[in-house]
Amino acid sequence: MIELADIQAAAARLHGQVMDTPCVESRTLSHITGAQVFLKFENLQFTASFKERGACNKLAQLSDEEKRRGVIAMSAGNHAQGVAYHAQRLGLRAVIVMPRFTPGVKVERTRSFGAEVLLHGDTLDEARSHALQLAAAQELTFVHPYDDEAIVAGQGTVGIEMLRAVPQLDTLVVAVGGGGLISGIAVAAKAIKPSIEVVGVQALRFPNMFNAVKHAALPQGASTIAEGIAVGTPGHITRAVIERHVDDLLLVDEGDIEQAIVMLLEIEKTLVEGAGAAGLAALLKEPGRFRGRTVGLVLGGGNIDPMLLAAIIERGMVRAGRLARVLVSARDVPGSLARITAIVGEAGANIDEVHHQRAFTLLAAQNVEIELVLQTRGRDHIQSVLEALHRGGFQAREQ
Known part of the structure; x- marks a missing residue:
């Protein structure tokens, strides 16, 4: 089985060939999660991945x-x-x-x-x-992507660099697909600091290492936004290392990963793909599991399709209440739409889209249903917009 010496030898070979990426604290994410969170920016490598x-x-x-x-x-x-x-x-x-x-x-x-x-x-x-x-x-x-000792040793150099930069780390949270990254990191970290906890994170739709190690039988999905860890068959080498050195495996769903991508983009101004955000997704999903710990997260990669990113950002705005869909019922008379838009504007919301519906509605024939897509400041702001519309004599609700 691979040992620390193999990873140290790999580190010597990689010196000057790959970047020793920053590993720094995110004070904002630390405040949000209740843990002291350090981020290892592997998305800054030349190919944007570890x-x-x-x-x-x-x-x-x-x-x-x-x-x-x-x-x-x-x-x-x-x-x-x-x-x-x-x-x-x-x-x-x-x-x-x-x-x-x-x-x-x-x-x-x-x-x-x-x-x-x-x-x-x-x-x-x-x-x-x-x-x-x-x-x-x-x-x-x-050249296998994960089930090869030379590959595992190369990925393990991430662990050496993290503990060199932040020796006080007591928990490492690492995404798991085939297991090459977490295997290398776990071998290095446990050899350098035996007390450290290593936690793996898999996408719920591809829980194959979770199933293998925990003897579970969760079903496999067809796709995930974390395609970098969408692995159907766990590695033999990596499974053996994980069973020996990894303390726990957690599962995160698509919404958890989307939220983490948006938060890293908005808070840290850094772009990660789904697999790269899985570690933060686990912290956000189970904050009690990591509260009070000094946690290192690996931002494994930043190669994400621009169209997928656009969809994730928009969906994140909806979840945060910063993009809302509001239905307003009004009399179908001249000036109604102008009054509605004026009220919305005075309430401080910005109108993204307007759909004026006469035919496909159950309202009385002299009424009209207007669907507004609004940019807002959050949930409380949505409520204040609705209240302003009610005061203006309109029936309005969030859809």
Whole structure:
């Protein structure tokens, strides 16, 4: 089994090749969660993900013959970019097999590093099977995204850096897909500071490591916004390490992850993808579990599709009450809409959309239903807008 010495050797190989990213406290998130929260900004790596650590460590140890033939990998994006970038830097041929659902931003970025990208299958397992066939046919070295000791050792350098930067950390919360990151971090952290608690976080829709380690049988979903940890089959190497060194595994739902993405963007001004926000999602979901602790979170990656991000931000505004849909019933006479918009404006809300509905309503024929989408300051502000409309003689409710 992998040991601290392997991770220290990886750290020596990676020196000058990957960034020693900042690990700093978020005072605002600390206040919100009741824990002292430190963030490890792996989304600042050149490929915007910790994945290039393992990829670089693996490629650096290939034989001359393996380097001549080239490498192949399967990935939903971040591992692909890590392999492609460091293969390009070392002058190696790289073939990357990606599932068809992979966000376009990750596909194009991978191609930009000179890799040959093939889209195949609807799952990581299908992409892996195709990649293994190509590896055998073309004599390419298969670079697994997580179930490889060199990969695990490379990812584990994150743990060494976190404890070097913040020795007082007593809890590490790490997203889990195949388990490469948390395995490496757990080995390093437990060797350096045996008392530290290591907690894994999986998406509820892809609880495969949770099921394996806790002997559960939770169903697997079809998709998640945390596609970076949407892994169907846990690694053999990583499962053994997790069972030995990881103290607990938690599950978070899609709404938890969306909330964490928006909070990191708004509070820390940093962009993370779904998998990168899973750790914070766990703190927000179970604050009592971490209250009073000194917690390190790994912001694992920042590669998120812009259209998905836009949808997440808008949904976050709805949850926070800063975007609201209000239905107003009024007499269908000239000036009614003008009076409604004037009242809303005087109450300090901004109108995003207006839908004037005459036909598709159960109101009397001489009445009209007006749907307003409003930008507000929050829940209390929505209520004050509704009260202002009521005082103006209109029936109004939030939908």
